[in-house]
Amino acid sequence: MINVTKPFLPPYEEYRHYLEGIWERNWLTNNGPLVNDLELKLKEYLKIKHLLFLSNGTIALQIAIKALGLKGEIITTPFSYVATTSSIVWEGCKPVFVDIDPKTLNIDAAKIEERITDKTTGILATHVYGNPCDVEAIEVIAKKHNLKVIYDAAHAFGVTYKGRSLFEYGDISTASFHATKIFHSTEGGAVISNDPELIKTMSLLRNFGHSSSETFGPAGINGKNSEFHAAMGLAVLKHIDALLLARKTQAAAYDKALATLNVQRPEILNGAAWNYSYYPIVFETEEQLLKSVETLNGHWIYPRRYFYPSLSTLDYVDKYEVPISESISRRSLCLPMYHSLKQEDIDFIARLLLRVQNNPI
Ligand SMILES: *Cc1c(COP(=O)(O)O)cnc(C)c1O
Numbered sequence: 001m002i003n004v005t006k007p008f009l010p011p012y013e014e015y016r017h018y019l020e021g022i023w024e025r026n027w028l029t030n031n032g033p034l035v036n037d038l039e040l041k042l043k044e045y046l047k048i049k050h051l052l053f054l055s056n057g058t059i060a061l062q063i064a065i066k067a068l069g070l071k072g073e074i075i076t077t078p079f080s081y082v083a084t085t086s087s088i089v090w091e092g093c094k095p096v097f098v099d100i101d102p103k104t105l106n107i108d109a110a111k112i113e114e115r116i117t118d119k120t121t122g123i124l125a126t127h128v129y130g131n132p133c134d135v136e137a138i139e140v141i142a143k144k145h146n147l148k149v150i151y152d153a154a155h156a157f158g159v160t161y162k163g164r165s166l167f168e169y170g171d172i173s174t175a176s177f178h179a180t181k182i183f184h185s186t187e188g189g190a191v192i193s194n195d196p197e198l199i200k201t202m203s204l205l206r207n208f209g210h211s212s213s214e215t216f217g218p219a220g221i222n223g224k225n226s227e228f229h230a231a232m233g234l235a236v237l238k239h240i241d242a243l244l245l246a247r248k249t250q251a252a253a254y255d256k257a258l259a260t261l262n263v264q265r266p267e268i269l270n271g272a273a274w275n276y277s278y279y280p281i282v283f284e285t286e287e288q289l290l291k292s293v294e295t296l297n298g299h300w301i302y303p304r305r306y307f308y309p310s311l312s313t314l315d316y317v318d319k320y321e322v323p324i325s326e327s328i329s330r331r332s333l334c335l336p337m338y339h340s341l342k343q344e345d346i347d348f349i350a351r352l353l354l355r356v357q358n359n360p361i
Pocket residue numbers: 056057058059080081083084126152154155175176177178188189
């Protein structure tokens with residue numbers, strides 16, 4: 001069976017090495033030494049100033065919204081994972097959808113201003129598949145209208161834009177280190193910001209608001225992560241360069257094998273060094289997608305419809321016209337991509353897709 005992704009497990013001995021330390025110290029959670037070490041090593045690897053390791057990428061979004069004090073309306077993209085929208089609603093704000101650019105599949109910066117009202121306080125955009133949003137245009141709009149910017153950078157581990165970590169753009173970026181992401185700690189996430197005051201606030205928020213053992217700052221939540229998760233993160237981080245390289249090689253193999261397949265691929269923003277974390281294709285019609293999925297499933301191959309449905313169709317959001325997102329979400333498919341996927345698997349998947357295209361019934 002070939003799934004869209006398969007979590008990477010480091011050699012067991014490498015993980016056990018960290019577990020032995022946990023047993024020696026008897027320190028399981030609450031800002032332990034492995035959590036600190038992981039935060040330090042991630043900052044070094046990504047060349048960023050500040051990062052807080054959290055329990056997951058959804059809590060990261062919620063803490064970011066809370067730390068920036070966003071209220072009222074938040075401009076966002078309908079083409080993302082559901083956590084992007086549900087976090088806005090969970091924080092008592094209203095998601096206001098702006099359609100996506102049909103080439104990059106990210107929020108269309110040129111359409112943001114027409115949805116800004118006197119209730120808008122922020123923009124929450126996703127770097128879809130790790131492809132950077134038009135961060136410069138978004139920054140100009142945010143400054144002009146005094147809005148805060150959060151990037152859901154769950155897919156963007158290791159991506160740089162103009163030589164800088166993509167995580168450093170916006171007021172806050174959030175990351176997910178879920179098992180299915182390219183870098184993971186089983187469950188996990190992070191917030192990244194260049195503003196030390198925001199980092200201080202978020203470190204209070206992730207720990208119940210404790211400013212000391214008996215004093216409390218803002219109303220917080222439990223967003224910390226454990227030594228066991230940090231251990232997995234540290235063990236995976238040792239292999240990250242190989243994991244990123246494997247994705248790049250596989251993307252090139254797909255590109256070659258699928259050269260004659262009639263699908264659209266997202267256009268990567270100029271100036272970006274991408275991480276190839278997914279292999280998305282956009283069919284001309286949903287019917288072609290469904291036939292392709294059926295054929296692949298018949299051979300025990302399970303691609304995923306990322307992202308379907310368009311979040312604008314959720315039953316707990318107000319309706320906005322976002323025809324491009326609704327059309328693309330019906331036609332986009334992520335092909336299998338993970339460290340141990342073989343060249344022959346890629347060739348087989350490509351042959352099946354071409355067979356569906358060339359033998360329409
Ligand atoms: C995975 C993902 C999340 C959620 O992250 P978790 O760590 O699973 O909570 C949020 N946004 C996007 C775009 C994602 O892909």
